[in-house]
Amino acid sequence: MAEPTFKKISVIGLGYIGLPTAAMFASRKIEVVGVDVNQHAVDTINRGEVHIVEPDLDLVVRAVVNEGYLRATTVPEPAEAFLIAVPTPFKGDHHEPDLKYIEAAALAVAPVLKKGDLIILESTSPVGATEAMARWMAEARPDLSFPQAAGEAADIRVAHCPERVLPGKVMQELITNDRVIGGMTEKCSEAAARLYRNFVTGECVVASGPRVAEMAKLTENSFRDVNIAFANELSIICDKLDMDVWELISLANRHPRVNILQPGPGVGGHCIAVDPWFIVSSAPEEAQLIRTAREVNDAKPQWVINKVHAAIGAHLSASPDKTAKDVTLAIYGLAFKPDIDDLRESPALAIAEDLVGRHVGAVWVVEPNIRELPSALPEARLMDMGTAEKADIHVLLVQHREFSEINQDIGAIVNVCSPT
Incomplete structure (x- = not known):
């Protein structure tokens, strides 16, 4: 028997990732409720306008709001799938990840959860964050079962599916980029992949679990960071040696x-x-x-x-x-x-x-x-x-x-x- 389609989706966090994602689902004629603590952002979206700069986002938001497929609020309400896209900053001046926004989002969503719901953490997160989110929700809703305790028989399905888009090209890359799916169980992954296939034309690649999916996103960005550091160090060396670093890089890049x-x-x-x-x-x-x-x-x-x-x-x-x-x-x-x-x-x-x-x-x-x-x-x-x-x-x-x-x-x- 085929799994039912998602009729209502909630996106928690309407920033640079959450709002484009919400708009993309809404453009597929799915009811989407966006949730954000920023009243200005909520009011702006409900007018069919945007509070961030991203090519083509304003056109899509205006259309889906006017058509009634997207609305914003400050308080979570029942849905069939919840996507959490909130910040993951550092703790103070240290480089330790702070999961307070993920925890706050999880606890805000927990009261409206019901059996069969899907929770996806999209926020770029340290390894183990998805499991921590599931624990917080389980503690808040002891009447529901979660994958860490009930496995495939759980009432709630949980997955990590990190965004992998380039600012300035978000509306395009949300559709065409491959999506990494890291469910806490196989059924969790299947549900998450089915959700994203509403608009993703790239491949939904299933990882062995949420930790691998979390690490995959961190690895992609660390790879770029290491390569940028090489270029930045070259620029400092070239400045000391009175060379043009861009000329040097152009010549070196002629190697195949x-x-x-x-x-x-x-x-x-x-x-x-x-x-x-x-x-x-x-x-x-x-x-x-x-x-x-x-x-x-x-x-x-x-x-x-x-x-x-x-x-x-x-x-x-x-x-x-x-x-x-x-x-x-x-x-x-x-x-x-x-x-x-x-x-x-x-x-x-x-x-x-x-x-x-x-x-x-x-x-x-x-x-x-x-x-x-x-x-x-x-x-x-x-x-x-x-x-x-x-x-x-x-x-x-x-x-x-x-x-x-x-x-x-x-x-x-x-x-x-x-x-x-």
Whole structure:
């Protein structure tokens, strides 16, 4: 007998992953209820608008809200499948994963669970997080059985299915990318795969369990982090040896088995800048290379800051009638990658914060993807490119498409993102 289809889905967390996922299911004519603690986000979505920047997302959200397939609320309600897509930050200044948002989501959903429901953790998580989520729910609902105790006979099915999308291409990659399915039992995996096949055209690949699925996502991002660290370290070496790192990488990449990535001001985003530390926290003695790569990338912003201060010093040496207060800095880009508005874990934002805090002169910021500066930059001013050309020092941090035609004769340029 065929398993029933899912008629109502709830997505917990309506951020950069949760909202596109909710919109994608709703576009398949499935009733979707999005849940978020942010009342502004809920109200914005219910107007058919979006509170984040992602190509094509606004068009899909407007359509599915107007058609009645997507609505948002702050309180969970009954559904047949629940997808949890909430943040997994660090604890304080340490690199230990903090599961408080996953726990809060699990406990919020628990009261509305019923026999036959499917719970999927989409949040990028340290190994063991899915099992911890299942334990929290089981403690909150002793009247229901969960896979860790009842196996295939459990009332509730639980799986981990990490998102694997690139900001700026989320709406496309949600559909076409393969999906890793890590159910706590075989039936859990089958249910999760059946859910995603509503819109996923890539393969739904079943892992041997949630821990492997969790580790797969962490491994993908750690692989990229290690390779970026190699490029960033090369850039520092080339600077010391007075070489053009982009020329060097271009030449090296002509080898048929070499593909060096591009250096930058560091590594940002909620994935690559965070996930490797989850592996380190799970196996601190064994994860030597992964830890070193993180340390290289985390140190790159300070190297950039030192380069900017050196440029200020050179400018003052050439203009002895000026003081540092007379030097205006223009910072190009705050997002963690080109052509998006996402500032999470952004090295460019960290660099801007430091420069604003230390530089006594004016600091102008050019970031075409945001309408106002974050509160961390109280003394800076958001400028357009035309006005910013009047600055004395120009710091190119993010390769937004708008920056590709920056006038190379505008003055002193500190370029750490790519050749222009």
